[in-house]
Amino acid sequence: MKFYGELLVFAMLLITNLRVFFVKQVRRDPLVVLAPFTFTISILQVFAFGIDFITALGVFIGLLVLLSNFHAIFRYFEKLYIDHYSILMKVWAVFTVTLCVLAAGITIYFAPVEVPSRKLKIAEFQMRYKGRFADGFELIKPFEKANAVLTCFSPNFTPKADFRSLKNIDRDKIIIFFPDKRGDTANYVPYLQQLALENYTVFSIDYFADDCRWMHSKFEDLKISRRISIVVRSYLNDKLFASQREFYNYNIKMEIGASIKLIDDILAKLDGDGGANDGDNKVSTTPGLSKNQYYLVCDWMGKTSLDEYQKKYPEKIRDIFLLDSVEQYKTPGYGVIEETDPFLATLLGSKRDSAFSTSKMLALKTSQKFGGKNDIK
Numbered sequence: 150m151k152f153y154g155e156l157l158v159f160a161m162l163l164i165t166n167l168r169v170f171f172v173k174q175v176r177r178d179p180l181v182v183l184a185p186f187t188f189t190i191s192i193l194q195v196f197a198f199g200i201d202f203i204t205a206l207g208v209f210i211g212l213l214v215l216l217s218n219f220h221a222i223f224r225y226f227e228k229l230y231i232d233h234y235s236i237l238m239k240v241w242a243v244f245t246v247t248l249c250v251l252a253a254g255i256t257i258y259f260a261p262v263e264v265p266s267r268k269l270k271i272a273e274f275q276m277r278y279k280g281r282f283a284d285g286f287e288l289i290k291p292f293e294k295a296n297a298v299l300t301c302f303s304p305n306f307t308p309k310a311d312f313r314s315l316k317n318i319d320r321d322k323i324i325i326f327f328p329d330k331r332g333d334t335a336n337y338v339p340y341l342q343q344l345a346l347e348n349y350t351v352f353s354i355d356y357f358a359d360d361c362r363w364m365h366s367k368f369e370d371l372k373i374s375r376r377i378s379i380v381v382r383s384y385l386n387d388k389l390f391a392s393q394r395e396f397y398n399y400n401i402k403m404e405i406g407a408s409i410k411l412i413d414d415i416l417a418k419l420d421g422d423g424g425a426n427d428g429d430n431k432v433s434t435t436p437g438l439s440k441n442q443y444y445l446v447c448d449w450m451g452k453t454s455l456d457e458y459q460k461k462y463p464e465k466i467r468d469i470f471l472l473d474s475v476e477q478y479k480t481p482g483y484g485v486i487e488e489t490d491p492f493l494a495t496l497l498g499s500k501r502d503s504a505f506s507t508s509k510m511l512a513l514k515t516s517q518k519f520g521g522k523n524d525i526k
Contacts, residue, residue, distance in 0.1 A: 151198040152260050158194065158207040159253040161187040162214055166242045166249065181225050184218040187211050198335075200377045202492060203259070206252050210245065217241055259492040262503050263339070271345040272303040272310035278411070281360045282403045286411060296358045299411065300334050302345035312415050318350045320416075320441065321467075324515075325408050326353040327401060327455075329448035329482040330363055330379050336484030337448075339505055343512035349444075354408050361400050380493070383482070394453070401447070401454035409465060413441055442467045444519050449473045449482035470518045477510055485511070 165183040188211035194204050217238075266273035277295035280286035289295050307314045324344060328334050334341075334353040341351045357372045364370040369378035383390040444467050445455050455469040473481035479499050480486050486494040487502035494500065 154194050155256045158191045163249045166245045169242045181221045184215045188215045199373045262488040270306045272314045274310040281358045297356045299354045302341045302351045304348045322349045324351045324444045327447040327451045329450045331482050332484030336489040339488045339508035343508050397450045398453045401451045405458050445469045475514050
């Protein structure tokens with residue numbers, strides 16, 4: 150969806166700028182309203198998918214086009230006659246058209262490699278929660294802001310997937326995945342899909358609670374800017390970033406406890422035991438007394454946290470696996486960006502992976518660690 154939204158923005162900007170070469174002696178120029186409309190869409194892209202190079206480029210070009218067409222927008226709403234656009238406006242249009250074409254070319258060249266879960270015949274759904282680590286989390290109501298987004302990939306495919314599609318899953322093959330904050334769940338999706346194809350049910354939760362800060366700046370810690378802020382800091386000074394691992398370890402430990410409790414609650418609902426979301430509708434972050442056991446998987450940030458948690462609560466953990474322990478994994482901490490974010494992968498010295506070889510390799514290593522298959526097609 151993000152890729153198509155970006156293409157839509159650049160296509161509408163292209164139309165907005167090309168019109169100045171064809172509009173002559175007209176009462177009104179209706180295409181000029183595309184300028185504010187497109188700028189609004191570019192902003193919505195940021196709120197929906199966060200800030201990165203291409204979404205920021207869309208906002209930047211959209212703002213340039215909006216400001217340069219402000220006078221034309223005014224004339225349109227005042228129903229003033231337009232004879233023609235000036236030479237200066239046409240020169241500016243050539244510049245912005247060139248920018249749009251280059252931006253669209255970059256977007257297409259670095260397009261993500263993705264396959265919808267529906268085509269793979271696996272279930273994918275999300276559950277949204279509000280709350281804090283100190284008090285617990287509860288499912289949101291319509292129009293409420295989510296502080297945690299749970300994404301599940303399950304081998305039990307249903308056309309309208311939700312938590313009820315987990316009814317007949319293999320309880321011995323449940324994985325809870327903890328994404329590195331340089332990737333978030335979105336940049337591990339192909340890997341999580343591969344695990345679901347191998348009959349694992351995988352849960353991954355992105356938290357944005359106000360009592361678990363990852364950055365000192367409030368702006369950098371916002372949902373839309375956290376990932377790019379952490380990526381930039383890691384890219385510019387990897388040694389300094391690595392030196393803060395203990396700080397990340399503390400936050401990941403909070404996420405582990407909360408995630409296990411949330412998933413315990415979901416499984417309790419499926420078993421007809423009500424679950425913590427019934428009654429007071431609140432899920433605490435203290436590990437529950439349920440007999441469910443899970444496999445835990447993390448990337449670079451969570452290594453120490455998983456080790457410590459397994460020692461403290463061995464009755465809850467079947468086994469753990471660290472993605473960054475795989476030598477062939479070229480972008481530890483960033484996710485399978487050769488497939489999900491080829492632009493960033495290129496900056497880090499990797500290439501676009503259209504064969505999903507990275508996600509398949511990581512899924513194979515994970516399955517082997519947990520006693521599963523020795524080959525993945």
